[in-house]
Amino acid sequence: MKTYLRTYLPLHLIFLFTAIVLFLPFLFTNELVLWRDSQFHLARFxxxxxxxxxxxxxxxxxxYSGKNAWGYGLNFFYPAYLFYPLLFLWRLTDSPVTSIIVFNIVIIYFALWSNFSIIYKITSKLKFSFVFSITYVLTAGVGNAIADNVPISRIEYMTQYASNIVILLAPVIILSFYNIIFLKKNSTWLRAAIYSSMAVMLSVPTTLGIVLTVIGMVVVAGVKHQLSWMTIKKLFLTLVVILSLSSVFIFPFLQQRKANNWANLPNNPDLFGADFNTFFNRLFGLGDALSLTIIIFTVWLILSKKFNSTYKFLGISYLASLLFLYSNLFPWYLVNPALSGALQMTYRWNFLPALFGSLYVAFAVNDLIKVKKSVLPIVYLSLLYLAFNAMMLNTFAKKFHLDGFNNSTNQLILPTKENIRTDGLFN
Known part of the structure; x- marks a missing residue:
């Protein structure tokens, strides 16, 4: 225990500090800045x-909430078991704002530690794992922020709320399976099963992307004759445990699906790889913290003659995943009818570029720290500042108090034309 505390306690404190700092603006004002999806999630809770x-x-x-247009299907695509801590905190404090803020602080802290621990389990490199976790969590997320292009603020105003949480935890699942399939180490199978079951019970659309990614890894390993019988058995065991852990969610709703007609989920075809402008804006927009960091490090690595095949592979993978998700290079119009009910928007799979980009930054810091020792704290403080600044601007620039419930009728007051702002924010 003493060794554990001496090694990891500082990291726990840094991760907790990071999570609290991000939400300080909201704790100071006891306000939430909400977006279009917020009314849906608040009504669900x-x-x-x-x-x-x-x-x-x-x-x-x-x-009760009036959100019954999708019948039983609502609870299947938007399960709520893992939000129970938030719900009980909400009931205990009778304060939805404070409850959501505290819950989000816990989520960010948990995501930081989880992503650090899986990389450290595989590489045994402390600084490398720390940089990866910080970079991924502070830059990954669904969509972009309003005032600053730092997606972490999206989790606060609850746009694609459950998908954002799964995206924050996606590296644990993908890298755990990578460790099993390609590195032939079975030490992460239980972690893969636990986090996968959590993903299933949070967001079906984002989990679909993770499942396809893992299947892709299995196919590649099979083609390269790297898939041993022992690995297949371990993958099958992992699948059984995933189904067992998430059965409390899966089987009741499969029964409901069979017994009832479900309406289609809403779909926005324009978000399926609309055009190349989205790709270029995301890659070269100075507001995108991850792309900006990658560009800076690429120049530095080339000048330092440290740009090797690892960076080429990760860089090409980052660009390819952005093109896949955010441009019309991939013919999304062919799969849109089949996937629209589950995927809805391609940026639910934003974990792909975020994973490749964060690994790129982690490798770069690991190499360049030999040239300049201060590169690690500079990267950490810079990314933390950008994320905090997004929270700050989105809080103080638009002072909207959350007052969405009428205690006398105990009903949610839905937004109307009178209280919806032109930018989509509402009281």
Whole structure:
């Protein structure tokens, strides 16, 4: 225990400090800045609280919030079991704002530690693992922020809320399977199973992308004759454990799916690789923290004559994943009808470029720290500042107090034309 505390306690404190700093603006003002999806997620949480107050702890059909247009399908595509800590905190404090902020602080801290621990498990490189975790969590997310292009602020105003959480934890799943499939080490199979079951119970669309990524790795390993019988057995065991851990969610809703007609989920075809402008804006936009960091390090690595095949592979993978998700180079119009009900938007799979880009930055810092020792704290403080600044601007530039409930009727007050702002924010 003494060795553990001496080695990891400083990291736990740094990760906790990082998570708290990001949300300090909201803790100071007790405000949330909300986006279009916020009304949906708040209504979902309010619905679940009302169900609990009426003795229904395992969500079934939506009854109270008015969000019942999708019937049983709502609870399948937007499961809520892992939000129970937030719901109980909400009921205990009777403060939705504070509850969401505290819950998000825990999520960021948990994501930072989880991503650090999986990389450290594979590489045994402390600084490398730290840089990867910080870079990934502070730059990965669904979509972009309003005032600053730092996606971490998206988790606060709850756009694609559950998908954002899965994206933050995606490296643990993907790298755990990578460790099993390609490195022939079975030490991460249980971690892969636990985090995969969490993903299933948070966001089906984002989990779909993770599943396809893992299947792709299995196919590549099979083609290269790197898939041993022992690996196949371990993968099968992992799948069984995933199904077992998430069965409380999967089987009841599969039964509901079979017994009921579900309406289609909403779909926006324009977000399926609209055009090349989206790709170029994301790659060369100075507001995108990850792309900007990669460009700076690429120049530095070339000048230092340290740009090798690893950076070429990760750089090409980063560009390819951006092209795949954010341009019309990939014919999304061919798969859109089949995937629209589950994927909805391609940026639910943003973990792909975020993973490659964060590995690029981690390798770069690991190499360049020999040239300039201060590169590590500079990267950490710079990314933390950009993320904090996004939170700060999105809080103080638009002072909207959350007052979405009428206690006398115990019903959610949905936004109207009178209280919706032109930029999509609402009280």
């Amino acid at each position: 309010h619905e679940l609280i009302l169900e609990q107050q009426n003795g229904q702890f395992f969500p079934d059909i939506v009854r």
